[in-house]
Amino acid sequence: MHAVAEPALQQQVRALYGEHHGWLHGWLRRRLGCADHAADLAHDTYLRLLVSGRTPPPGQARPHLMQIAKGLVIDRHRRQLVEQAYLDAIAAQPSALAPSPEARAIALQALLRIDAALSALAPAVREVFLLSQFDGLTYAEIAARQGIAVATVRKYMLKALEACFLAFDGDD
Template sequence: MPPTAPTPRHTLHTLYSEHHSWLQGWLRKKLSCSQQAADLAQDTFLRLLISGRLPEPERSRAYLTQIAKGLLVDQYRRRQLEQAYLEALARVPECHAPSPETRALVIETLVCIDAHLGRLPQIVRETFLLSQFDGLKYSEIAERLGIATATVRKYMLKASLACYAALEESPASGTPAR
């Protein structure tokens, strides 16, 4: 009787057994924190489990490293957003400060908006940021970017729709991500 191909669960188990310690050590060197390294190593394997895609055995470490690097970038971006939000909150009188639960929901929503905006072309994001954070008028944005004012309107619509989609998916809306 010919041997049967390993089941995906068995392959994931093997991958975990053979590479988890190595990955955690690699992350520990990057993060200088064993707890964060342990969490990110687990998150890496969770991503594999959820995706259902497993690498060829000879590409296991490269594949795991690629996923872990993506998680590191996500963590870094999240921390930047969280830090900016907390700095803004520090300027709010304590009596008007949101509850810890509200803070957590706002941070999750900001991360979701950032992810949606990150999927847009660079010029669309730049248009949106110039409008929303620099307070430029559409005509000023058009002049700065060398595009038509009508194009600025079109880009703002795309960015606004991305933000709306993010709000629909955010934890605060109660609607799960698709």
């Protein structure tokens, strides 16, 4: 981003914030039922505008802000579902096997990364991966169930595994 453009973008976002923050916070508060979570997501919405480097065209501010906020609400809900499923799985284990808080945080972050990677895949690819990894089906069983060739199952699995691997690319 050019140094000259940055202050202009900041001014535009500041103007949008001043004009629409109250409305966005209220919309999110009604949607989430919690003023604190609404404040966090409203903040994240404007942060996304800054990071993207783009502001909405005139007259499109509220639909644009709402679209960003809806995505953040969906992401938040997905994270909560993953976290709750993980906590439920831990609760089902004997307390002697319970992971430390640090291990829980690391595992949860890994699960969220995998969830995000799988969510970005085409539905058919994601379904093949889930049938293999969670239902334990063989490639031939998946192919028969999905009505596709075994070679397609292999191709889809490669895509899904690559997405999972890339979710952790760059970690030590």
